[in-house]
Amino acid sequence: MARKKLVSDVGEVPLVELARKICKSGPRVKLGPGDDAAVVETDGIYLVVTTDMLVSRTHFPPGTEAEQIGHKAVVSNLSDLAAMGADPLGLVFSIAFPRSTEIDFVKRLLKGLDKTSREYGAYVVGGDLDESDDVIIAGTAFGIAPNGKYITRSGAKPGDLVAVTGSLGAAAAGLKILLDGLKARGFKQLIKAQLEPKARVREGKLIAQSGRATSMIDITDGFAASLWLIARESGVKIVVDEDKLPIDDLTKRFAHKYGLSAKDLALFGGDDLELIFTIKREGWEKVESEIRGIGSDITLIGEVKEGKGVYIRRGEEIEKLPDRGYRHFQ
Amino acid sequence: MARKKLVSDVGEVPLVELARKICKSGPRVKLGPGDDAAVVETDGIYLVVTTDMLVSRTHFPPGTEAEQIGHKAVVSNLSDLAAMGADPLGLVFSIAFPRSTEIDFVKRLLKGLDKTSREYGAYVVGGDLDESDDVIIAGTAFGIAPNGKYITRSGAKPGDLVAVTGSLGAAAAGLKILLDGLKARGFKQLIKAQLEPKARVREGKLIAQSGRATSMIDITDGFAASLWLIARESGVKIVVDEDKLPIDDLTKRFAHKYGLSAKDLALFGGDDLELIFTIKREGWEKVESEIRGIGSDITLIGEVKEGKGVYIRRGEEIEKLPDRGYRHFQ
Numbered sequence: 001m002a003r004k005k006l007v008s009d010v011g012e013v014p015l016v017e018l019a020r021k022i023c024k025s026g027p028r029v030k031l032g033p034g035d036d037a038a039v040v041e042t043d044g045i046y047l048v049v050t051t052d053m054l055v056s057r058t059h060f061p062p063g064t065e066a067e068q069i070g071h072k073a074v075v076s077n078l079s080d081l082a083a084m085g086a087d088p089l090g091l092v093f094s095i096a097f098p099r100s101t102e103i104d105f106v107k108r109l110l111k112g113l114d115k116t117s118r119e120y121g122a123y124v125v126g127g128d129l130d131e132s133d134d135v136i137i138a139g140t141a142f143g144i145a146p147n148g149k150y151i152t153r154s155g156a157k158p159g160d161l162v163a164v165t166g167s168l169g170a171a172a173a174g175l176k177i178l179l180d181g182l183k184a185r186g187f188k189q190l191i192k193a194q195l196e197p198k199a200r201v202r203e204g205k206l207i208a209q210s211g212r213a214t215s216m217i218d219i220t221d222g223f224a225a226s227l228w229l230i231a232r233e234s235g236v237k238i239v240v241d242e243d244k245l246p247i248d249d250l251t252k253r254f255a256h257k258y259g260l261s262a263k264d265l266a267l268f269g270g271d272d273l274e275l276i277f278t279i280k281r282e283g284w285e286k287v288e289s290e291i292r293g294i295g296s297d298i299t300l301i302g303e304v305k306e307g308k309g310v311y312i313r314r315g316e317e318i319e320k321l322p323d324r325g326y327r328h329f330q
Numbered sequence: 331m332a333r334k335k336l337v338s339d340v341g342e343v344p345l346v347e348l349a350r351k352i353c354k355s356g357p358r359v360k361l362g363p364g365d366d367a368a369v370v371e372t373d374g375i376y377l378v379v380t381t382d383m384l385v386s387r388t389h390f391p392p393g394t395e396a397e398q399i400g401h402k403a404v405v406s407n408l409s410d411l412a413a414m415g416a417d418p419l420g421l422v423f424s425i426a427f428p429r430s431t432e433i434d435f436v437k438r439l440l441k442g443l444d445k446t447s448r449e450y451g452a453y454v455v456g457g458d459l460d461e462s463d464d465v466i467i468a469g470t471a472f473g474i475a476p477n478g479k480y481i482t483r484s485g486a487k488p489g490d491l492v493a494v495t496g497s498l499g500a501a502a503a504g505l506k507i508l509l510d511g512l513k514a515r516g517f518k519q520l521i522k523a524q525l526e527p528k529a530r531v532r533e534g535k536l537i538a539q540s541g542r543a544t545s546m547i548d549i550t551d552g553f554a555a556s557l558w559l560i561a562r563e564s565g566v567k568i569v570v571d572e573d574k575l576p577i578d579d580l581t582k583r584f585a586h587k588y589g590l591s592a593k594d595l596a597l598f599g600g601d602d603l604e605l606i607f608t609i610k611r612e613g614w615e616k617v618e619s620e621i622r623g624i625g626s627d628i629t630l631i632g633e634v635k636e637g638k639g640v641y642i643r644r645g646e647e648i649e650k651l652p653d654r655g656y657r658h659f660q
Contacts, residue, residue: 007436007461008429015436015459022440026453028419038455040420042474045375051470053424053460089358090370094383094424094468099338106337106345110352123356125368128468129345130383131337138424138458138468140381144372 035152035233036083036217039145046145048086052076056135061178061194066105068195069137070112076220077141078120078199079273083218084150085208088122088143088201096132109137120201151208151216156234156278160214162302163284165203165275165291168223169251169262170194172269176260187254197273203298204275206290212283219272222325226276227310234278237307240321242314246299267312268325278304365482365563366413366547369475376475378416382406386465391508391524396435398525399467400442406550407471408450408529409603413548414480415538418452418473418531426462439467450531481538481546486564486608490544492632493614495533495605495621498553499581499592500524502599506590517584527603533628534605536620542613549602552655556606557640564608567637570651572644576629597642598655608634 007015020034030046031039037050054060054073064072074091081088093113097106110124117124122141156162174194177184184191200218207213215234217226223245231238247266255262279287284300291298302313310321337345350364360376361369367380384390384403394402404421411418423443427436440454447454452471504524507514514521530548537543545564547556553575561568577596585592609617614630621628632643640651 005433006429007427007431007433010433012459016457018433018437019440019454019457019459022437023444023454024448026420026448026451029453029455031455033454033456035456038420038422040453040455040472042419043375045373047377047419047472049420049422049456049470049472051422051424051456051458051468053426053458053468055426055460055462058461089372089377090356090368090379092368092379092381092470094381094470096383096385096466097337099336101337103335103337103340103348107348107352110349114353118354118356121356123359123370124349124353124363125359125361125370126363126365126379126381127346127349128381128383129342129349130385131388132385132466133463136426136462136466136468138381138383138466140379140422140424140470142370142377142379142472 036080039150046148048081048084048145049142050077050080051140053138061175063178064195066108067112070109071116071196073137073139074113074116075197075199077139078201079218081141081143082199082201082204083216085204086143086145088120088141090123090125091117091139091141092126094128094138096130096136098133099131149208151213153215153217153230154233156215156230156236156304158304158306160278160304161281161284161300162278163298163300165200165298167246167248168272169266170248171197171271172265173251173254189250199273200275202294203291203296207277207287210283210287212280214278216275216277219274220270222268222270224267224321225325228323231310237305237309239311239313240302242312244301270325366410369480376478378411378414378475379472380407380410381470383468391505393508394525396438397442400439401446401526403467403469404443404446405527405529407469408531409548411471411473412529412531412534413546415534416473416475418450418471420453420455421447421469421471422456424458424468426460426466428463429461479538481543483545483547483560484563486545486560486566486634488634488636490608490634491611491614491630492608493628493630495530495628497576497578498602499596499599500578501527501601502595503581503584519580529603530605532624533621533626537607537617540613540617542610544608546605546607549604550600552598552600554597554651555655558653561640567635567639569641569643570632572642574631600655
């Protein structure tokens with residue numbers, strides 16, 4: 001008899017496909033499993049809901065403080081709302097701790113949850129506390145899509161432009177420092193990018209409210225992996241220009257010092273929590289100026305074409321961008 | 331130096347108190363951590379949100395099928411919405427599996443989530459799948475409180491009546507059969523009560539919409555423990571009549587056969603998922619007839635007095651009901 005298929009054989013994406021196939025939709029469900037968040041309509045209000053689970057062993061590098069675990073649990077959920085263009089209202093958390101956890105650690109983690117939520121105008125409104133061998137934080141963030149406008153991963157169309165907020169690579173560089181125990185001197189901002197990333201909530205709302213964006217996703221498992229998700233879900237080809245990638249400056253200096261590729265950190269490193277989106281050409285200028293208007297960076301990096309897959313252009317050469325990325329480690 | 335305080339030193343209730351203290355409220359938050367669910371108001375809609383985490387090692391007795399784990403994850407969340415009087419809209423689940431889990435198990439668990447949700451008119455709209463040593467399911471259910479009417483644990487007033495839906499003890503009896511490996515012959519319904527309990531969603535809505543209920547809670551950690559929560563949160567004394575307790579008939583037969591106390595199973599056993607509520611005297615008859623009208627049982631069991639604590643009356647004698655219960659086991 002053939003060995004039965006195990007979770008370790010299939011990886012995360014096929015598991016999500018399974019959930020998509022099995023979980024049936026209902027009349028008020030505008031968007032079910034498989035995007036950054038779900039959308040449910042009730043009384044003309046578009047509720048946006050997402051859940052994200054962090055497991056200490058695989059999601060938190062050595063040196064992560066309790067407050068930072070709390071912070072990250074909040075922003076990883078809010079970033080998914082941001083990728084829909086939603087306005088966060090609140091969060092709930094189910095958290096399991098080992099019995100040997102110090103109460104002080106629990107307190108500091110809860111303080112991290114509370115403080116970071118409020119920075120985004122959202123509140124921790126409930127939770128369940130339990131026991132397990134690992135610290136496990138399952139958060140759910142909920143909010144509304146103002147005017148019923150939300151952006152999925154599946155609407156990119158040939159001719160659209162591709163853009164990204166902020167810069168790329170710093171979170172992956174920070175992870176490298178922590179995992180390899182490299183000297184942090186001069187590179188503290190990279191560690192901060194890994195342990196205290198920001199969710200692009202205001203940016204996501206501006207992009208969605210423009211009415212011109214056609215798809216959006218946040219970078220969790222890496223820039224390349226996120227672009228591939230948009231290309232697959234939208235059934236299009238995406239071509240990005242290597243020269244235009246907004247690779248973080250400090251990440252470049254870090255990479256140079258340690259003989260690493262800043263480009264690889266930017267393309268395949270996770271946790272940047274920036275937003276990648278596609279937009280109709282005529283909508284670009286307004287969104288660009290609005291996002292700069294709130295003090296954030298935004299960069300045009302490529303365009304959507306007929307076809308399939310994700311490609312990167314270097315001068316005259318075009319090659320396929322590998323569909324890989326990482327976020328967890330072990 | 332004194333040993334630092336650990337999670338194992340304090341138990342669940344003080345941890346919840348910690349969360350209550352630390353997590354600050356906001357303008358739209360009508361009800362924060364510490365009740366069955368949270369309530370957040372937006373555009374005149376009262377959103378009700380709850381999260382519940384189940385850990386396989388401590389929440390699922392031997393013999394629990396994958397579909398039943400899915401079922402229980404849904405009803406344990408919907409029961410919390412029921413205890414507020416809310417109408418469920420959807421659920422999201424963050425689930426961790428050991429890498430050695432068979433995909434077939436994952437499929438059946440997801441089918442259990444989907445099927446049970448739809449039985450309550452709600453839908454599984456999203457999720458996150460992860461890895462851990464234990465099967466861990468963190469669910470979040472969200473819904474609305476129709477007409478903004480929801481019931482907390484803290485509104486019971488002296489003079490109110492105390493009532494409970496359905497019957498008591500069957501889930502605890504079922505757990506006993508499974509844990510001790512007793513013969514199930516003739517007692518299958520008890521195992522079903524443990525593994526496939528129902529959430530009292532329709533009953534909760536009728537109770538809340540009556541406008542006369544003053545407090546409500548679902549029984550998860552046991553009847554006594556739930557009554558104590560109402561008494562403490564409302565700052566009142568509750569007296570119940572032992573003769574009036576609707577102890578499940580099959581549980582009585584089971585207890586008699588095995589020399590157990592049916593009353594103890596009913597008072598201190600968890601997982602019945604019935605609703606306990608307090609109500610103004612003039613509201614009782616209407617709620618009673620409405621709940622019977624949908625084919626459910628409901629029983630008047632006592633009353634609310636000035637004072638503190640929970641007491642049980644046996645004929646002329648009144649004694650304090652111990653504040654204990656169980657749900658998890660290990």
